[in-house]
Amino acid sequence: MIMRAVLALIAGAITSLAFAPFDLYLIALLTPAALFLLLRGFSVKQASTLGWLFGLGFFGAGVSWVYVSIHTYGHTPAPLAALLTLAFCAALALLFLIQCWVYQKYFSRSHQAIGFAVIWLLFEWLRSWFLTGFPWLYLGYVSIDTPIAPLASLGGVWLSSAVIIGISLSLAYAIDTKSKRAIAIPLAISALALITSYVTPKNWTKESGELIPIAIMQPNIPQLTKWNSNYLEGIINTYYQLTEPLLGNKVIIWPETAIPSLYANVADVLAPLVHKQASFGGSIISGVPSKVKDKDHPLGRRIHNSIYNLTQNTVYHKQRLVPFGEYIPLQENFRDLFNFLNIPDFTFSRPKTAQQPLLKVGGYQYSTAICYEIAYPELVRKYSRTADLILTLSNDTWFSHSIGPDQHFQIARMRAIENGRWLVRSANNGISAIVNPQGEVVKMAPRYQSAILEGVVQPMQGLTPYQRIGQWPIIGLYFLVLSFALIANRKNLRLLHNVMNADKARQKQAK
Numbered sequence: 001m002i003m004r005a006v007l008a009l010i011a012g013a014i015t016s017l018a019f020a021p022f023d024l025y026l027i028a029l030l031t032p033a034a035l036f037l038l039l040r041g042f043s044v045k046q047a048s049t050l051g052w053l054f055g056l057g058f059f060g061a062g063v064s065w066v067y068v069s070i071h072t073y074g075h076t077p078a079p080l081a082a083l084l085t086l087a088f089c090a091a092l093a094l095l096f097l098i099q100c101w102v103y104q105k106y107f108s109r110s111h112q113a114i115g116f117a118v119i120w121l122l123f124e125w126l127r128s129w130f131l132t133g134f135p136w137l138y139l140g141y142v143s144i145d146t147p148i149a150p151l152a153s154l155g156g157v158w159l160s161s162a163v164i165i166g167i168s169l170s171l172a173y174a175i176d177t178k179s180k181r182a183i184a185i186p187l188a189i190s191a192l193a194l195i196t197s198y199v200t201p202k203n204w205t206k207e208s209g210e211l212i213p214i215a216i217m218q219p220n221i222p223q224l225t226k227w228n229s230n231y232l233e234g235i236i237n238t239y240y241q242l243t244e245p246l247l248g249n250k251v252i253i254w255p256e257t258a259i260p261s262l263y264a265n266v267a268d269v270l271a272p273l274v275h276k277q278a279s280f281g282g283s284i285i286s287g288v289p290s291k292v293k294d295k296d297h298p299l300g301r302r303i304h305n306s307i308y309n310l311t312q313n314t315v316y317h318k319q320r321l322v323p324f325g326e327y328i329p330l331q332e333n334f335r336d337l338f339n340f341l342n343i344p345d346f347t348f349s350r351p352k353t354a355q356q357p358l359l360k361v362g363g364y365q366y367s368t369a370i371c372y373e374i375a376y377p378e379l380v381r382k383y384s385r386t387a388d389l390i391l392t393l394s395n396d397t398w399f400s401h402s403i404g405p406d407q408h409f410q411i412a413r414m415r416a417i418e419n420g421r422w423l424v425r426s427a428n429n430g431i432s433a434i435v436n437p438q439g440e441v442v443k444m445a446p447r448y449q450s451a452i453l454e455g456v457v458q459p460m461q462g463l464t465p466y467q468r469i470g471q472w473p474i475i476g477l478y479f480l481v482l483s484f485a486l487i488a489n490r491k492n493l494r495l496l497h498n499v500m501n502a503d504k505a506r507q508k509q510a511k
Contacts, residue, residue, distance in 0.1 A: 012057025051100025
């Protein structure tokens, strides 16, 4: 048990090497198989423990960047920040505990590999919505720079994950059964995935309109000074200095919360720059907090993390907020505890209405996602169906030089493939980039320095198969296969009980 526990922890931890920035994607084929084999012959309780240890390694290594924001920018002492990060990862690891408990209790007697694979996939889906969701580290993301990347246009990251876990568990099945014939299964899945990717159209969507010239601003404002009001005037001056040489018939894009003040407080200061850009027929888009009066809200107002098209006064408010980053769950009940832990008092709110209009920029419509929102496949799909392109603003300065920004950008590239749209990303210190509908990076600004990235993007219209049908067909297929595996296991269990009862009867008769 001790040896398997260590191996489960290591297997979970090295899975992060399959994702950006390491991109050792073949590891994603090995570690789920390793966990499956480690569970063999163990009790439900033991399997649950191994699942939790795998999850602790998986999230402990994969989302270690949480420590940076808590310690460096949250000013929490290092030991306490490490403890909070460990607690966060340990809580997320409970999902793997439950996943392995369900598998070992109900699916470990017959069609084990199928049961394990589908449960894994359903728990990835569960993480997209449970308790507002943590849609990070899906196995499908590792396919972004592989020949099977086009599969995401057919079934989203869900289909990509299904292919990877299918290959992994069929390999495990071949190893477990020591059958030479069984090795044909992963080979067949791989061949089918490659052939399907090859014949999948490169462009499901079509060009619609003229090329849009854009200029992405990456100001590299230090996070430690950004929210200090003493620096606000200097930050605005920085944007003026960087933007004025770019004014013209183009779309100038500033990152998330570029101006660290409520929009109403800075609108007059920004007005000369905005009016001048509007006179050229161009646009300025910026992330900036905003305040909306709401008599139904306990505080009488909502503070939003927003994207403004400053030249046309159109706005989008962020819908998926980061727990403990942009808002504090049950804040009123645990304020004393949060003060003790030195967690800042954030008051961002979700918009009152779930459905918002697309951001209008010139004669085009932009699907917008602020930072964390780009990780939600269905949210981006919903807003991209009639959009001309996808715009995502971020401030990954919170995570410094950790692996977090690379994972975040990898996720954003997957959204471009799923929706057949050009994707534009502006981030305070990177990764700022232009991505084409195939998820390929067309241009990227140098990271961790002030930079301006200029280029053009092509508006697109039309629907990919994933945009058209969404997640439910493939999620429904998961449940269908799971039901088949459950029925097979129950039959196997009844057969086992019948054999045991017959054996007891023979022993009793012999006596």
